[in-house]
Amino acid sequence: MIDFAAARRMMVDGQLRTSDVTDPRIIAAMLELPREKFLPEQVAPLAYLDRDLPATAAPEGAPGRCLIKPMVLAKMIQAATIGAGDHVLDVGCASGYSSAVLARLARSVVALEADAALAQRAAETLPSMGTANVTVVTGSMLEGWPALAPYDVIVLNGATEVRPSALIGQLTNGGRLVGVFGRAPAVKAMLWRVDAGEVSSRPIFDAAAPLLPSFVQTAAFVF
Numbered sequence: 001m002i003d004f005a006a007a008r009r010m011m012v013d014g015q016l017r018t019s020d021v022t023d024p025r026i027i028a029a030m031l032e033l034p035r036e037k038f039l040p041e042q043v044a045p046l047a048y049l050d051r052d053l054p055a056t057a058a059p060e061g062a063p064g065r066c067l068i069k070p071m072v073l074a075k076m077i078q079a080a081t082i083g084a085g086d087h088v089l090d091v092g093c094a095s096g097y098s099s100a101v102l103a104r105l106a107r108s109v110v111a112l113e114a115d116a117a118l119a120q121r122a123a124e125t126l127p128s129m130g131t132a133n134v135t136v137v138t139g140s141m142l143e144g145w146p147a148l149a150p151y152d153v154i155v156l157n158g159a160t161e162v163r164p165s166a167l168i169g170q171l172t173n174g175g176r177l178v179g180v181f182g183r184a185p186a187v188k189a190m191l192w193r194v195d196a197g198e199v200s201s202r203p204i205f206d207a208a209a210p211l212l213p214s215f216v217q218t219a220a221f222v223f
Contacts, residue, residue, distance in 0.1 A: 015071045020075075039054075039067065039095070048070070050071060051069060052069055072208075072209055075189065089109075091141050092113065092212050095121045103131040109134045110135050110137060110145050113138060114141050141215070142214040142215060159211045160215035162216075173194060174194070177192040180208065183217065187207065189206075
């Protein structure tokens with residue numbers, strides 16, 4: 001039988017601390033939360049590996065939604081500098097693991113997922129994790145969730161090949177958006193920030209993550 005608590009400690013010590021994740025709140029959250037509970041039963045034994053893991057039991061080779069690598073998630077959240085009073089939009093929450101982490105840092109979290117079955121799983125799993133401050137919604141990830149905007153922080157749980165303009169437009173003044181941007185091999189985790197109506201962006205670390213649905217660059221027609 002797998003000792004998941006020991007595996008969590010190894011993940012934090014071997015993946016997070018060695019990658020300069022120093023925020024004690026993030027470390028505490030990822031030590032506490034059972035990532036295996038957010039994965040299909042057959043994938044749960046892999047929960048603490050340094051891998052993107054399928055959040056659904058999709059047939060092998062079929063596209064599906066993922067939980068992104070713990071290190072990538074932790075470093076993006078740390079770069080977003082989430083405060084205890086912040087209102088956060090978690091785009092592509094999948095089965096809800098990232099939202100559970102964010103809920104321990106922020107005042108409130110809107111967990112947005114396009115896959116209705118995954119959103120339902122998140123809504124069923126999150127309450128058992130003590131996350132009363134998370135609202136799970138189903139809709140277009142590319143368009144965000146303007147009904148509950150503006151947000152202090154938006155976390156993009158995956159990669160985008162397009163500038164997330166609609167999401168940036170839902171940030172409050174001083175708001176931050178983090179996500180993985182680009183097309184391989186030129187891919188980096190990025191931080192966007194809105195200040196007095198001006199948008200700035202900067203790379204924060206080298207990273208890769210599965211592309212999110214609808215965030216794929218349309219191929220240009222070439223004569």
